[in-house]
Amino acid sequence: MPPEQASGSSVVEAAGECLSILAGWVWGPPLLVLLFGTHLFLTFRQGIVQRRLGTAIRLSLARKREGTGEISHFGALTTALASTIGTGNIAGVATAIAAGGPGAVLWMWLTGVFGIATKYAEAVLSIKYRVVWADGTVAGGPMYVLERGLNLKWWGVLFAVFTAIAAFGIGNVVQANEVARLTHDNFGAPRWATGLALTVLVGVVILGGIRSIARVSEMLVPFMAVFYVGGCAAILFLHYDAIPGALSLILRDAFTGEAVAGGFLGTTVRYGVARGLFSNESGLGSAPIVAAAAQTKNPVRQALVSSTGTFWDTVVICAMTGLVLVSSGAWQTEAKGAVMTKEAFGTVHYLGPWVLNLGMITFVVSTILGWCYYGEKAAEYLLGRGVIFPYRVLWVVAVMVGSLVLPQAVWDFADIANGLMAAPNLVALVLLSGVVAAETRKYLWNNNLDAEGGG
Numbered sequence: 534m535p536p537e538q539a540s541g542s543s544v545v546e547a548a549g550e551c552l553s554i555l556a557g558w559v560w561g562p563p564l565l566v567l568l569f570g571t572h573l574f575l576t577f578r579q580g581i582v583q584r585r586l587g588t589a590i591r592l593s594l595a596r597k598r599e600g601t602g603e604i605s606h607f608g609a610l611t612t613a614l615a616s617t618i619g620t621g622n623i624a625g626v627a628t629a630i631a632a633g634g635p636g637a638v639l640w641m642w643l644t645g646v647f648g649i650a651t652k653y654a655e656a657v658l659s660i661k662y663r664v665v666w667a668d669g670t671v672a673g674g675p676m677y678v679l680e681r682g683l684n685l686k687w688w689g690v691l692f693a694v695f696t697a698i699a700a701f702g703i704g705n706v707v708q709a710n711e712v713a714r715l716t717h718d719n720f721g722a723p724r725w726a727t728g729l730a731l732t733v734l735v736g737v738v739i740l741g742g743i744r745s746i747a748r749v750s751e752m753l754v755p756f757m758a759v760f761y762v763g764g765c766a767a768i769l770f771l772h773y774d775a776i777p778g779a780l781s782l783i784l785r786d787a788f789t790g791e792a793v794a795g796g797f798l799g800t801t802v803r804y805g806v807a808r809g810l811f812s813n814e815s816g817l818g819s820a821p822i823v824a825a826a827a828q829t830k831n832p833v834r835q836a837l838v839s840s841t842g843t844f845w846d847t848v849v850i851c852a853m854t855g856l857v858l859v860s861s862g863a864w865q866t867e868a869k870g871a872v873m874t875k876e877a878f879g880t881v882h883y884l885g886p887w888v889l890n891l892g893m894i895t896f897v898v899s900t901i902l903g904w905c906y907y908g909e910k911a912a913e914y915l916l917g918r919g920v921i922f923p924y925r926v927l928w929v930v931a932v933m934v935g936s937l938v939l940p941q942a943v944w945d946f947a948d949i950a951n952g953l954m955a956a957p958n959l960v961a962l963v964l965l966s967g968v969v970a971a972e973t974r975k976y977l978w979n980n981n982l983d984a985e986g987g988g
Contacts, residue, residue: 552945559952565806568816571959572647575654578966579973582837583649586844588982589837602828603671606838608747609827613820613839615750616704616903617813617846618758619896623889624711626854627873630864633805635779636786638855640805645847648815649840654962654969656839658682659821660832661972673825674907675818675958676914682965689914692818692957696911697924699950701931704819704904707947709935712897718875719890728936734898736929739905743826746902757895758845764888765853768881772860779860813847817951818958819907831986833976901932 576583595606604612619625629637655675662681663673676689676696709731713724738749769776787805814820820839829835854874858864863877878885905928912924962969976982 552949556945556948556952559949560806564952564956567959568955569644569647569806571816571962572644572651575962575966575969576647576650578970579650579654580970580978581650582653582840582973582977583646585837585977586649586841589841592834592982593838593841599828599830599834603669603743603826604747604828606827606829606835608751609823609835610838610842611750611754612743612747612823612903612906613842614754614758614845614903615746615899616819616823616907617842617900618754618850619704619708619900622761622846622850622854622896623874623893626851627858627864627877628869629805630855630858631869631873634786635783635855635859635864636788637805638783638852638859639787641847641855642852644806644815645813645843645851648813648847649843651815651962652813652820652843653836653840654966655815655818655821655958656824656836657832657969657972658962658965659825660827660829660835661968663825671826672910672913674822674910674914675961676911677825678821678965679957679961682968683961685961688957688961692954693911693914695950695954695957696819696822697908697915699947699954700904700908700911701928702947702950704907705901705928705931706935706938708897708900709932710938712893713936714872715875715890715893718872719886724936725933728933731898731901731936732929732932735901735905735932736925738902739925739928743823743906746906749902750899753895753899757892757899758850761888761892761896762850762853764884764892765857768857768878768885768888769853769860771881771884775860775862776856779856783855783859813843813851815843816959816962817955819904819954822907822910823903831976831982831984832972833986834982837977837982 593606593610599606602609626638626641629641633640658678659673659675662678663671664677665671674696676693679689679692680686709728712731713727716722716727717724738745741748820842824835824839827835827838858873858877861877861880863873863880866873866876868876874889875886878889905925908928909921909924912920972986976984976986
């Protein structure tokens, strides 16, 4: 190897190690406690809003216009789901298991169960403090909550900066990288070819803004979710005898960390909670940006709808993926990420590869579309509406670049960016929990869901 090539390789490796160390620092005990603690706190502060999940699902199916906003309840939900249902549900689960052992699956699942309350609270506040411009377009999200709800403009700016940058990690580069690797491994397709195809598709859709993204999401999300969950169920049915052992291993390892060298808190919990956040984004502050655009009579109606996203994403889809990975025994191999999922789904060779490949491709496309909206709204908050088109151009370019970068560095970057986004948002949720509780009592527990309200 030429000296200059060796030197370049060393620089890349050193940068990767630095990112890994920084990710471990960001996702240390303080943030883990803040995230999971906020989930628990809000669950009980709001009266265990999870028990109204049935009502939330019913509301989520409504497509009729009601109240101020740009898109329907269903459009807002599917756009949020488009963003959250991505590689975190497939490769992210595998990465968590590879690093944290089978027990990480339970921590991902618990993050989803209690995260429903956090997703609900985020949406209540984002709708309550959103801004409706003269032309009828809407802007909302944690940056507006921080500015208008807590009078902390600089916190809002901080969150928006993190979001505009983080979007390129969690919502773009990670997604493009994983699908490019998968298509290369399965079909021998060059990574640049996959990146080019994704680039063209994304560019065509995002030019139409949130309404175009919502229309595509309404068609794509239900199909891809049903197809993937149904495929996982079929694979598990064919391996039904391995399910009891897999469940036992997940439960046992979740509290011992025996399967990994780093121990219980350092790896099992860290990767379970971190990948849970990457998957469902509860506490991250991303989903309420699109929830704020929904047509709704009062904040609680759309907040209930928004909360179902965490249920479908993590409680259902990630759990199914985790069971397939553990019951197949693929977690015991040296494979990681998409390669591990390939081996697990490949145990049913006539069904698994189709479920995995089509699931990954549709998940990636939808996530890239949804996260573009999050990023551009953050950029708009910082620099005004004139920045939207340049941001979209950079977004499309990043899809191509993302198909070629190093996988581990991408995941570490995404973890870092997520943590930096989550921190100010979680603090705001705790400080404004009284506002959320008051809105919940007014509309939900007093059975006034049809009442007209603010926002």
